[in-house]
Every structure is written in structure tokens, then in C-alpha cells.
Amino acid sequence: MLEIRNLHARIVDDGTEIIRGLNLTVKAGEVAAIMGPNGSGKSTLSYILAGREDYEVTEGDILYNGQSILEMDPAERATSGIFLAFQYPMEIPGVATMEFLKVAMNEQRKARGEEPLKIPEFLKRVKEAAASLSMDMAMLKRPLNVGFSGGEKKRAEILQMKLLEPKLCVLDETDSGLDIDALKIVSDGVNALRAPDRAFLVITHYQRLLEHIVPDSVHVLYRGQVIKSGDKSLALDLEANGYAGVIGEAA
Amino acid sequence: MPAVQDTIDRVRKIDVDQYKYGFQTEIAMDKAPKGLSEDIIRFISAKKDEPSWMLEWRLEAYRRWLTLDEPTWARVHYPKIDFQDIYFYAAPKSTPGPTSLSDVDPELLKVYEKLGIPLREQEILAGVQKTDASELEEVSDNVYKSGRVAVDAVFDSVSVVTTFKKELAQAGVIFCSISEAIREHPELVKKYLGSVVPTSDNYYATLNSAVFTDGSFVFVPKGVRCPMELSTYFRMNEKNTGQFERTLIIAEEGAYVSYLEGCTAPQRDENQLHAAVVELVALDDAEIKYSTVQNWYPGDAEGKGGIYNFVTKRGDCRGDRSKISWTQVETGSAITWKYPSCILRGDDSSGEFYSIAVSNGYQQVDSGTKMIHLGKNTSSRIISKGIAAGFSQNTYRGQVSAHRKATNARNFTNCDSLLIGDQCGAHTVPYMEAKNSTAQFEHEATTSKISEDQKFYVMQRGIPEEEAIALIVNGFVKDVIQQLPMEFAVEAQKLIGISLEGSVG
Numbered sequence: 001m002l003e004i005r006n007l008h009a010r011i012v013d014d015g016t017e018i019i020r021g022l023n024l025t026v027k028a029g030e031v032a033a034i035m036g037p038n039g040s041g042k043s044t045l046s047y048i049l050a051g052r053e054d055y056e057v058t059e060g061d062i063l064y065n066g067q068s069i070l071e072m073d074p075a076e077r078a079t080s081g082i083f084l085a086f087q088y089p090m091e092i093p094g095v096a097t098m099e100f101l102k103v104a105m106n107e108q109r110k111a112r113g114e115e116p117l118k119i120p121e122f123l124k125r126v127k128e129a130a131a132s133l134s135m136d137m138a139m140l141k142r143p144l145n146v147g148f149s150g151g152e153k154k155r156a157e158i159l160q161m162k163l164l165e166p167k168l169c170v171l172d173e174t175d176s177g178l179d180i181d182a183l184k185i186v187s188d189g190v191n192a193l194r195a196p197d198r199a200f201l202v203i204t205h206y207q208r209l210l211e212h213i214v215p216d217s218v219h220v221l222y223r224g225q226v227i228k229s230g231d232k233s234l235a236l237d238l239e240a241n242g243y244a245g246v247i248g249e250a251a
Numbered sequence: 252m253p254a255v256q257d258t259i260d261r262v263r264k265i266d267v268d269q270y271k272y273g274f275q276t277e278i279a280m281d282k283a284p285k286g287l288s289e290d291i292i293r294f295i296s297a298k299k300d301e302p303s304w305m306l307e308w309r310l311e312a313y314r315r316w317l318t319l320d321e322p323t324w325a326r327v328h329y330p331k332i333d334f335q336d337i338y339f340y341a342a343p344k345s346t347p348g349p350t351s352l353s354d355v356d357p358e359l360l361k362v363y364e365k366l367g368i369p370l371r372e373q374e375i376l377a378g379v380q381k382t383d384a385s386e387l388e389e390v391s392d393n394v395y396k397s398g399r400v401a402v403d404a405v406f407d408s409v410s411v412v413t414t415f416k417k418e419l420a421q422a423g424v425i426f427c428s429i430s431e432a433i434r435e436h437p438e439l440v441k442k443y444l445g446s447v448v449p450t451s452d453n454y455y456a457t458l459n460s461a462v463f464t465d466g467s468f469v470f471v472p473k474g475v476r477c478p479m480e481l482s483t484y485f486r487m488n489e490k491n492t493g494q495f496e497r498t499l500i501i502a503e504e505g506a507y508v509s510y511l512e513g514c515t516a517p518q519r520d521e522n523q524l525h526a527a528v529v530e531l532v533a534l535d536d537a538e539i540k541y542s543t544v545q546n547w548y549p550g551d552a553e554g555k556g557g558i559y560n561f562v563t564k565r566g567d568c569r570g571d572r573s574k575i576s577w578t579q580v581e582t583g584s585a586i587t588w589k590y591p592s593c594i595l596r597g598d599d600s601s602g603e604f605y606s607i608a609v610s611n612g613y614q615q616v617d618s619g620t621k622m623i624h625l626g627k628n629t630s631s632r633i634i635s636k637g638i639a640a641g642f643s644q645n646t647y648r649g650q651v652s653a654h655r656k657a658t659n660a661r662n663f664t665n666c667d668s669l670l671i672g673d674q675c676g677a678h679t680v681p682y683m684e685a686k687n688s689t690a691q692f693e694h695e696a697t698t699s700k701i702s703e704d705q706k707f708y709v710m711q712r713g714i715p716e717e718e719a720i721a722l723i724v725n726g727f728v729k730d731v732i733q734q735l736p737m738e739f740a741v742e743a744q745k746l747i748g749i750s751l752e753g754s755v756g
Binding site for chain 1: 704705707708709710712715716718727730
């Protein structure tokens with residue numbers, strides 16, 4: 001589903017190279033975990049996948065279902081099925097969460113040539129999804145992410161993911177700022193979405209999240225490259241011994 | 252970043268050069284000679300069949316105007332206006348008493364069509380004249396049942412027609428052009444005209460007092476709730492013409508009225524002058540809600556042409572417990588100089604000012620309000636949202652003052668500015684003055700940019716760039732949009748969307 005080939009990318013403003021020859025393949029139905037120390041390029045990778053303009057790809061390619069996505073803008077990538085759950089979701093003052101969900105769902109439907117959802121059907125879907133994440137409907141009347149707690153923001157991200165039904169879900173440090181109960185709810189939400197035609201890229205610092213969202217593969221990112229790949233036991237190994245050993249091996 | 256240049260290009264293309272109402276119309280016009288003199292004022296007064304007291308009032312204002320200097324304190328820059336190069340009076344020539352649409356100048360009909368005014372309404376506006384309007388009103392009543400908006404259309408210097416007069420008259424409401432009011436209701440005009448904005452008030456108000464040509468007059472008697480929204484539609488068409496409209500709205504004890512004005516003008520290389528005066532009077536327990544959607548031509552991509560909008564608007568909460576609320580959506584004009592204000596004279600009276608000012612291209616906006624607290628327990632609320640894009644400068648200027656006898660005066664002010672791109676500017680200039688120690692004034696101000704982060708986040712959900720910007724901006728102005736009458740809220744939202752399409756850098 002996703003194939004990243006020898007990707008090099010830098011920050012447009014100052015030319016700093018962050019991704020330096022990254023290779024990664026994720027198959028449909030797979031949950032791939034990306035781990036790595038601070039500053040290794042994990043969040044940058046998620047931004048580049050979603051099409052953020054602050055980064056420029058200088059070499060290599062990103063293939064999604066066999067097609068390069070480098071020329072697509074963020075909205076086009078989103079409607080083609082790529083979803084990014086943000087580490088720090090943005091506040092959108094004055095725009096009710098409900099309104100935002102409706103616009104997003106209908107814009108995606110429009111891009112696929114479908115009719116906008118009828119209001120009762122829209123409400124039904126939102127209610128079901130919110131209930132499964134233990135979210136209060138009253139919260140959805142508030143402006144998106146404005147005054148939300150850390151946990152509420154992350155839940156709102158998963159709610160959007162559920163409703164937009166993407167094919168490639170990128171989760172950027174979704175566990176940061178969550179207490180154990182919230183972590184459980186969010187992980188259950190993600191697990192419920194696991195499907196043979198859907199892939200996940202789970203970016204995290206800690207093994208903790210991977211106890212709840214059990215990955216099929218684990219990749220260690222360091223200085224803009226994948227320096228080691230393995231199965232879920234690799235995450236346990238990192239937890240026990242830290243990154244130093246893996247980095248030493250690669251060097 | 253390349254995105255910035257792209258944005259600037261797109262703003263130029265979309266907003267400024269494609270001003271939707273920029274057409275002009277070739278209509279046979281009846282004009283006064285260019286320039287300003289006592290003779291011109293006599294000409295205007297005679298054209299309007301005015302009584303002699305009105306002419307004297309005008310001449311007195313003119314003589315005072317000659318002694319005044321143009322104000323320069325606003326943060327706007329423009330070449331000196333040559334008042335001798337302006338036509339102060341222009342009116343569509345009408346054949347006496349047209350009886351059907353076929354008698355009306357087809358060009359005038361086209362204007363209304365282009366403005367998107369429904370055919371029925373056009374028929375009324377285009378004016379099978381007022382002499383025969385009652386019949387038409389009956390015909391059109393059914394059409395209007397849903398909308399319920401009475402319209403006064405002002406084309407350059409004259410009011411073309413006012414709709415719904417009959418139904419309003421049944422409720423005791425007078426809604427007509429100010430010219431007609433001077434002839435038909437001189438006692439009311441004499442009593443209230445100039446009582447809120449005196450002829451000596453300021454340079455442009457004094458000029459307006461001398462040369463005002465038309466505008467609307469509204470009188471809502473004691474205890475009457477005006478049964479529909481009232482609306483005036485202003486259009487400046489003729490080249491080198493100034494529009495000097497004068498509007499006077501009076502709500503007697505316990506009365507209520509909601510009034511909306513809309514404005515457009517053709518696209519021209521020359522600057523056109525618009526210097527209006529609006530006076531509102533609210534007696535005990537009365538409420539006036541005044542909304543404006545201003546979309547005058549802003550000038551082209553290089554800042555050439557466009558309307559100079561120098562307007563004095565003031566409401567007088569003369570009675571106890573009276574309330575005046577201004578809501579404005581300002582998207583057009585090359586230069587805006589406008590401060591709709593409230594004088595809170597009555598005890599327990601309240602004033603509100605809700606404003607959205609959008610500037611793009613080379614527009615200059617200097618707008619805000621004044622809340623003058625004179626009575627006891629008066630309150631005021633100011634919510635101002637400025638949005639600056641392109642190379643524009645957007646200034647909020649506000650004054651809140653409490654007189655020494657104004658015990659328990661309260662004010663809340665919130666000014667937010669949103670910058671789009673990095674070539675524009677937003678400025679906030681609040682003046683606050685409390686001469687009574689019990690006054691409570693609060694002021695909040697923020698300036699922000701639509702960030703790449705926000706735009707990226709919204710687009711990541713599949714919302715295309717232009718919709719993403721419109722969504723964020725409409726969220727930003729929501730507090731104010733909510734204050735507009737329902738029918739116009741949608742229009743205003745669209746207008747803001749169009750003004751800013753693709754303008755994030």
C-alpha cells in the first residue's frame with residue numbers, strides 16, 4: 001500500500017536535511033510502528049506523507065497504491081485515503097466540531113463523486129462513533145479543539161479518523177499526553193478500525209502504546225533513515241535496552 | 252516561500268480585478284453642473300422641491316464647511332480631493348409616470364438584474380412610479396411573503412422607489428426617501444434632522460448637510476414593532492459623482508426596527524466620493540438595529556480607482572432603557588473612514604457595535620466606534636474583527652468614555668485582527684476615558700495570522716485550500732455574523748469568502 005523509496009527531504013526555509021535516504025514498505029492490513037529517539041525525523045515523516053509545504057522532497061519517491069503522491073496537495077492526499085492523526089491538533093476557533101466533521105466528510109464525498117450525506121444519516125454516524133470513544137455529544141458543539149484537554153483532542157482525532165474511513169492512517173505520537181484510561185479508549189478505537197484493506201503507521205516514543213496497539217512490524221528511525229526493522233519483539237528490546245545498542249549496530 | 256507569491260497573485264486576480272458589481276450603466280442622467288457653490292445647493296434644493304427652511308439649513312452648513320479643514324488624523328492616505336471636479340447631483344431621467352416595465356429605461360432594469368434582484372422586485376424598484384405603486388405592492392405581496400423585506404433603492408442622488416409602503420403605513424411606520432419626508436413630514440424632519448449629527452459636526456458631515464441628495468427616512472411610532480426588515484440599497488453609477496445620502500431613523504417609545512443597508516458601485520479608474528450621514532434616535536424603551544453590508548468598488552490591483560467612503564453614523568439613545576445596535580460588514584471601498592457611534596444619554600441605555608472589516612489589495616480601512624456614556628447604568632459592547640490581506644492597512648479606532656455623572660457605566664471591547672500574508676497591516680487604536688470612578692471598562696485585543704499549521708490541519712481532512720480558508724475566516728467572524736438578520740448573514744458570509752479566496756500565505 002505504501003512504499004517509500006530512498007526518500008530525501010529538507011526544510012524549505014533553511015535547507016536542513018531531515019530525511020536522508022529513507023526506505024519503508026507497509027502492506028495493506030499491516031500495522032507498522034515507527035520508533036526512534038527525539039529528532040530522528042519521525043514527525044517530519046508524518047508531515048511529508050500528508051503533504052506539508054514546509055518540507056521539500058529532494059530525492060526519492062513516495063508511492064501510495066503504486067502511484068506517486070508527491071505532486072498532490074494535502075487535501076488531495078486526504079481524499080485519496082491518507083489520514084494523519086496529529087500530535088498537536090490545531091484549534092479552529094468559531095467552527096463547531098460538528099460543523100467541521102460535516103464539511104470534511106462532505107468534501108471527501110464530493111471528491112469521490114458522491115452526494116453529500118443527509119443530515120439524519122450524518123448525525124447517526126457521528127453519534128455512533130462518538131459513543132464508541134466515550135465522547136459526549138455536547139463536546140461536539142464546541143469549536144474544534146478549542147479548550148479541549150489533551151485527551152479530548154486525541155479522541156477528537158480518532159473520531160475524525162473513524163468517520164472519514166481512510167485507508168492509510170498515520171498516528172503521530174497519539175499516546176503523548178494521555179492517561180492510562182484515555183490511552184485504552186484511543187487504542188480500542190484504533191484496533192476497531194484494523195481491517196485487511198487498511199494500513200497503519202504508528203509513530204511513538206514508547207513501547208507502552210504498542211501494548212495496546214500490537215504492531216506487525218517495528219522500524220527504528222535514526223537521523224532520517226530506517227536503521228533497523230523487526231517484529232514486535234524489537235519494541236520490547238528497545239524498551240529494555242534503549243536505542244544506543246541499535247544505533248551502535250548501525251554505525 | 253513560493254506559496255506567498257502565489258497567494259498574492261491569486262488575491263489580485265480574484266478579489267480586486269473581478270469585482271462582481273463593477274459594471275456601469277448608460278442611463279440618461281439629469282445632472283447638476285460640476286463643482287460646488289451656493290448656486291449648486293440652490294439647484295439641488297429646487298430639484299427636490301424643498302421648502303425654504305431646508306435650503307437655509309443647507310446654505311448655513313455650506314458656509315460653515317468653507318471654514319473647515321479636511322481631517323488628517325486617520326491612518327489613511329489619498330491625494331487631496333478636488334471638490335470642484337465632482338458632480339453633486341445626478342438622477343436617472345424618468346419619463347413622467349411610467350405605467351409598465353416597457354416604459355422604464357431598459358438599462359436601469361439591467362442594473363437590477365445584474366445585482367441579482369428578483370424580477371418582481373426589479374419591477375417595483377425600476378419604478379412604475381410611486382404614483383402607482385400601491386397596485387404593484389398588492390401584486391407583489393405574495394412574492395414577498397417569504398422575504399418580508401421592504402426596500403428603498405437609491406441610485407446616485409435620488410431614491411428610485413420604496414416598496415411596501417402601504418403595508419408599513421398600516422402599522423403606522425413611515426418608510427420613504429428623505430426628500431419625500433422633507434415634503435410630506437416636515438415637522439418630524441425639522442425636529443430630528445441634525446439633532447444627532449449637527450451640521451457643524453465634522454468636515455464630511457457638514458459637507459453632507461449642505462449637499463445631501465437623498466437617503467431613507469424611517470419613523471416608527473410609539474409602541475410599534477416594525478413588521479418587517481427595512482432595507483436601503485445604494486448604488487453609485489454616474490462618473491465623477493459624489494453620493495451624499497442622508498438617513499434618519501426615529502424609534503419612538505417602545506418601538507423596534509431593524510434596518511439594513513447594502514451598497515455597490517461600478518468599477519472606475521477615478522475615485523468616487525461617498526460621504527453619508529446616518530442619524531438614529533431611540534426614545535424610551537426603543538430599540539434600533541442597524542446593519543450594513545458595504546461592498547463598494549475597492550479599486551484595481553494597483554490601487555487605482557475605488558470609492559472614498561467617508562461616513563458619519565451616530566445613534567442617540569435619547570430615552571431611558573433604549574438600545575442601539577450597529578452591525579457592519581465592510582468589504583469594499585478604497586478608503587473607509589467610518590465610526591458608527593452611540594450616545595448613551597438615557598439611563599440604563601445600551602449600545603452595541605459589531606464589525607467585520609475585510610481589506611485586500613491596496614484598501615485602507617480606518618473604522619471603529621465611539622461609545623459615549625452619559626446616563627446612569629449604561630452599557631456598551633464592542634466586537635470588532637479586522638481581516639487584512641494583500642497590501643492593505645486595517646485600523647480599528649475606538650473611543651469609550653464615561654461622563655462624570657455616568658455612574659456604573661460598563662463597556663466590554665474585544666478587537667481581533669487576522670492577517671493574511673505578510674504585506675498587510677493591522678492596527679488597534681483604542682481611547683478610553685472614565686471621569687466617573689464607578690465605570691468598568693474592559694478591553695481585549697488580539698492579532699493573529701492564519702497559520703500554515705491551521706490551514707494544513709484543515710486541508711488534511713480533505714477540505715480544499717479555498718474552502719479551508721473560508722472555514723477558518725468564517726469561524727473568526729462568527730460572533731459578528733450571528734448579529735446580522737438571517738437573510739443577510741448568508742450573503743455576508745459568501746462575500747467574505749469571495750473577498751479572501753486563496754489568500755493565505
